[in-house]
């Protein structure tokens with residue numbers, strides 16, 4: 001499968017890595033904004049050299065409990081960075097749920113939209129369709145501020161699959177080509193540890209939707225919980241194991257903070273995968 005990201009084509013015949021580039025005050029706390037942009041661009045260059053195929057630029061923290069950010073502020077954070085990295089040999093994706101940010105980011109050089117709200121915000125479907133770039137539709141139960149309070153499902157795997165099927169239909173109805181849609185079960189977004197584990201163990205169920213699957217597990221709380229409360233900086237190996245399990249079950253895009261390590265891990269999975277008998 002191939003995604004057409006404006007001037008770049010993303011070949012998903014083997015799994016690829018999406019590097020996380022947060023442009024939020026909690027990730028750059030030195031106060032000065034020029035240095036923020038400079039260090040973000042420098043980090044992006046490093047990730048490209050480490051083998052990232054996509055760099056995901058996000059200006060709104062969607063971590064559990066995070067406060068929403070205004071449109072102007074989000075643009076002020078992401079646009080200079082997107083402009084500064086548009087020429088790198090990677091696809092630049094914008095992690096946003098706001099239609100105005102989608103439009104401005106695509107003008108600035110973004111070649112993909114990554115929306116944790118799956119284009120449910122008013123005007124988002126139309127904005128994404130007009131940007132004419134691939135979109136990632138992610139499942140989330142609830143809202144970031146409250147989603148981890150009491151996540152509840154009958155059958156999490158079936159419900160996530162049905163939600164994504166509905167959002168694919170909505171996107172296609174809005175004029176987004178089906179071939180430009182990526183789906184994501186949304187690890188950690190309104191899910192308990194057990195829900196996340198059920199999703200990871202049965203990721204193959206999403207293949208029924210016939211779209212590339214993106215997963216983001218890197219450094220998330222589910223890894224901390226598996227490791228009996230390991231802090232974020234101790235979650236690398238668990239994250240690599242999870243990325244490999246996802247890739248083995250057919251995930252096409254692995255979203256991670258640890259690009260070099262994840263590239264090596266999924267290359268290994270892909271090498272073995274070629275010899276799998278079906």
Ligand code: YH5
Pocket residue numbers: 020062063064095114115116136138184186187188214215216217218219220221232255
């Ligand atoms: C995702 O899964 N996640 S932002 C809490 C953490 C660590 C990391 C330390 N955007 C996804 O990365 N987009 C985010 O605890 C995403 N899929 C897609 N498509 C959350 C994040 C994180 C949260």
